[in-house]
Amino acid sequence: MYTVADLRKGLKITIDGDPYIVTFFEFSKPGKGQALYRTKMRNMINGTSLDRTYRSGETFEPAHLEERTMQYLYKEDTNYCFMDNQSYEQISISEDAIGDAKNFLIDNLEVDVLMFQEKPIGVTTPNFVNLRVVKTDPWIKGDTTGSDSKPATVETGYVLRVPPFIEEGELITIDTRTGEYSTRVKG
């Protein structure tokens, strides 16, 4: 159990059954008035934010979160199937909980799965993944009128902008934090 004295940025607490992370915290006390603890929090499941002001004496349930390393296996309808690297247990995660990570999931990719009360609520991919370009316009050498990037579709179906010299079938590195092209993988 946390008290208001434990409140700080980054603290994870449970409110109405959902895990929240404190993103802003300020101790306030109007002259001769009571101490107030102002917070902004983000719901770790759906990302919505919440402003709450607490008074002395209020308490909070910690949000027990756990990160597990898992391997991506396959997609089934709108669910993604993973295997826990330690227990070999297989779990299925909905597209909503996967978020943008779905753009970078290739077979056998190792990811960190954030668990709250035995439920997966988020997936973190490695910062860089290599994906193969399956569709992009050919590069017309000598074309100086074109722009300096073009759209390309990678094997997961994700579409991003790549430099004009990238050809279909090539392997590229993508920064999963921004979703942007990083470099071409030679060889």
Place this chain on the structure above:
Amino acid sequence: MNGIRRFPNRHNSLRARAKIVNAVRSFFEKNGFLEVDTPQRIPVPIPESHIDVMPSGSWVLHPSPEICMKRLLADGLERIFQICHCWRDGERGSLHLPEFSMLEWYRAHADYFALMDDCEGLVRAAAAAVGKKYEVGWNGRVVGLDGPWERLTVRDAFSRFGEMTAEEALEQNLFDEIMVCSIEPMLGWERPTFLLEYPAQRGSLARLKAGDPCVAERFELYIGGLELANAYSELIDPEEQRYRFIQEQGFRRNSSKPVYPLPEKFLQELSGMPPSAGIAFGIDRLVMLLLGASSIDEAVAFTPEEL
């Protein structure tokens, strides 16, 4: 890791602080005030609902020098000031330190309007000491210091910035929340603001306004949304004061907070105190303001976390 040098310009901050404190001293000396130095460890504090003291043996560290300074007024001194450390348990934030520096001054035969004039002169003198004559930069904006400062009643502040009237806020027990979240951030931006005439129950040591006993003769000074000082026309009726102290004790008892015996010597001597006005002014916050610092940590030599 080099925790000590958290702020690269700490030497400059401490030099500015020394200049400001010197300017404060000379301001009061020029105006005929006597500097006093009262004990910081006292047997019992003034009973206040929302101020928690720190024990020191079987006594406490004073949360304000108020009791002793008023006893000096009762003893016949008429203009006194003090700069001292005060302690308040559990107060820590970007504007709060559990041990902080307080400036208090008292004027016999005066009311709180005289203290407003003192504040204007004092802040201008302190600002001039660090080369800021007419304005201070704060939170990306500039607040002018010259000309008369704004005087805004709590009632008007609630109708201007609050989501409800001050009376409704008190009834719904939301007075502090609205004050902190909606009103305080709006005060003292064009020029400093004196927020005055607090609801009577929000001024336990203040005299009620003649002709309008719903409000107490209490003000707070705000500059750029920053609260700097709290002042009263002092309550000098010992019976009324005892009654209000008992109410504050009751609140503490109901909130399971420690309750101390009443400061009896103070209550005895209160009958000898002339009509007076007194004010508590945060020195660390004044330094913050004049440095343009966003945290009180930048105004002091060490924070408790660094000790």
